[in-house]
Amino acid sequence: MSPVGDPDLASLLHERALRQPDVVAYRFVGEDESAEEITYAELHRRALIVAARILATTQGRPDPALLLFAPGLDYLAGLFGCFYAGVPAVPAFPPDPTRLARTLPRLAAIIRDTGSDVVLTTSDLAPLMADWLATTLDGRAPRLIATDEPAGPDAGAEGPVPGIRPGRLALLQYTSGSTALPRGVMLSHAQLLSNCRDIARGFGIHPGSSGGLWLPPYHDMGLIGGILTPLYAGIPVTLMSPVTFLRRPMAWLRMLSRYGATITGAPDFAYALCVRRATDADVAGLDLSGVELSFTGAEPVRPETMARFAERFGPSGFRDKSFCPCYGLAEATLFVTGSKPLDGWRSVDVVRDALETRGTATPAGPAQGSRSVVSCGHPGPDTRLLIADPVTHEALGDDAVGEIWVDSPGVADGYWQRPRESAETFGARTTTGDGPYLRTGDLGFVRSGELFVAGRLKDLVIVNGRNLDPTDIERVCEAEVLGIRRNCGAAFAVEDAAGGTERLVVVYEADTGDEERHRAAVDGIRRAVSRELSVPPHAVVLTAPRTIPKTSSGKVQRWLARRDYLAGDLQELARWQAPDRHGRTPDSGSRQQDRIDEGTGR
Incomplete structure (x- = not known):
């Protein structure tokens, strides 16, 4: 399972193009579910053309280059073109024209943070990108390279790809921003290939394996798991745009069935969405018996979701033991822990009160309030995993709840141009001096x-x-309450300025309905959370659809929802708020005071 060639991604593709020129490397399924393919040799040729254009534009400077492509083969050529040119690639995504106010600022922030002067895109997007970026960046527009423009007759005929030092910066993988502003994680060729090796080992990838994924290529799971690991392992992968999946979830499963994918995966919400949308005819028309491993990660892994998916698609040949819960994060490249294919998954029931108040995972008896927690498997052979007290940094033993610390060859070098945050996040040591850990x-x-x-x-x-855990609160709401949009809610705490205690706020987007239905949803959230978790909310807010802030990969940004709540910026349709100690219901003036308290760190 070791890769051919030298230990960098450019040499790896080059060697595959020489040894397996006509082998299909990637297949991309479009909106109409037709597919286009690219071989190793063709990808190599196209990457050389892109590299030549980058070097001509930058005059050989190794500055980061942004990738602004819709998912597809052009994205692949741009990515490997950066590797061939020896410049760090910055995977991003074009802003949504219908939501520029929400999607363009993040892109502009990334451009400012990288200091990049080069953006790779396609000819249909280039004029729009030029106008948007010039407006957002106060007239300082980066130079755009349309990688799909026709090349000259000699383009791509350059000599062999130069070797790149394994420790050289290959990617700036920007974090999703689910809990903070996006930061550029610095990943070298060696770190990327080390993590690809861990994934290939952990998932038991073999010569007969093939992948099938819809995950965003600008997100670590889609990029490293869906693009780089198949190249490392030398297996084909079929890709699909996340937009296609969200519009028609069954297209993902039809893709797996049609092309015989053995490995796939997605966040929890995707499996739940398929269960809700599938018809009996869909199930009857699928053959999922070839799926050996279906990983689930990137958000809390729910045992009930896996059980429902396996039950619904069991008649299609899907096996419950194919599920592989895993854990990872961009700062560790991607993969940290996982299970072997067809090993099955397991969960443990622990006493909820002990988990939440004493920080211990105590096995739950029949009469005790419990919470089911899913195992995310074991770390790879070169990974050290530690549970530490997040305040004292003391190493904790089995069943003690603490912060997860990681040490592995795949741990990144730090955040781009953020030395202080890098030292805090990547340089942790225990009370005995063991470390550094992430x-x-x-x-x-x-x-x-x-x-x-x-x-x-x-x-x-x-x-x-x-x-x-806010996901527990949100899970209760989505299981019990009608009139709210699933995966479109945020539970968070705000501080009581008078008493210094934390108060629970729950915000959800409304589904369709009138004012009466909105009021019923707010009341339903209040009752469900109070009944199931014994925590009465301080406030419940129902907002307009598509207004809860999310990351580029679809994760709810609770910290931004909290900020909007405190600032009074939510697009409210209905609200309930507990009266204060004088029996008064706070109005917007109190929210203004909350904003002042937030700004001063109170």
């Missing part, structure tokens, strides 16, 4: 060498001494 910001515990993820440290809602 601080993930995630909470979990280890039992018998397996990792169980318990929540997000920065997203914790702490009410009356209880540490609540």
Whole structure:
């Protein structure tokens, strides 16, 4: 399973093009579900053309280059063209023309952060990108290279690709921004290939394997798991745009069935969406018996989602034991822990109160309130996993809940031009001096060498001494309440300026309906959260559809939803808020005071 050639991504593609020129490397399924393919030799040729254009534009300077492509083969040529030119690639995504106010600022922030003067895109997007960027960047528009423009007759006929030092910067992988402003994670060729090796080993990839994914190529899971790892392992992969999947979820499963994919994967919400949308005719027309491994990660892994998916698509040949819960993050390149194919998945029931108030994973008995936590498998052979107290940095033992710390060859060098944050995040040491470790910001515990993820440290809602995972609160709402949009809610805490205690706020986008239905949804959230979690919300807000802030990969940005709530900037359709100690319901003036308190760090 070791790659051919030298230990860098440019040499790896070059060697595959020489040894397997006519082998299909990537297949892309379009909106109409027809496919176009590219061989190793053709991708090599197109990457050389892009590299020549980059070098001519930059005059050989190794400045980062942004990739602004819709998912497809042009994106692949741009990515490997950067590798061939020896410049760091910055995967991004074109702003949505219908939501420029929400999508363009993030892109502009990335351009400012990288200092990049070069943007790779396609000829149909270039004029729009030039206008948008000139407006957003106060007239300083980067130079755009349309990589799909016709090349001269000698283009792509250059000599062999020069060797690149394994430690050279290959990617700036910007974090999704689910809990903070996006930061550029610096990844070298060696780190990327090390993580590809871990994925190939962990997922048991073999010569007969093939992939099938719709994940965004500008996101770490889609880029490293769906593009770079198949190249490393020398297996074909069929790709699809996430837009196609969101419009027609069954297109993903038809793709797996049609092309016989053995490996696939997605976040939890995607499996739940397929269950909701599938008809009996869909199920009858699928053959998913070839799927050996279907990973689930990037957001909390819910046992009920896996069970429902396996039950619904069992008649299509899908096996429950194909599920592989895994854990990873951009700062560790991607993969940290996972399970072997067809090993099955397991969960443990722990006492909810002990988990939330005492930080211990105590096995739950029949009469105790419990929470089911899914195992995310074991770390790779070269990865050290540690659970540490996030305050004291003391290493904790089995079943103790703490922050997940990671040390592996795939851990990044740090954040681009952020030395202080890099030192804090990538240079953690225990009280005994062991380290350095990557601080993930995630909470979990280890039992018998397996990792169980318990929540997000920065997203914790702490009410009356209880540490609540906001995803648990949101799960209750979506299971119990009508009139709200699934995966479009945010639970977070705000501080009581008078007493210094935290108060729970739940914000959700409304589904269709009138004012009466909106009021019923707000009341339903109040009752469901109070009944199921014994935590009465301080405020419940229902907003207009498509207004809850999300990352480019679809994760809810609770920190931004909290900021909008405190600033009074939510597009509210209905609201309930608890009265204060004098029996008064706070109005916008109180929210203004909250904003002042937030700004001063109170």
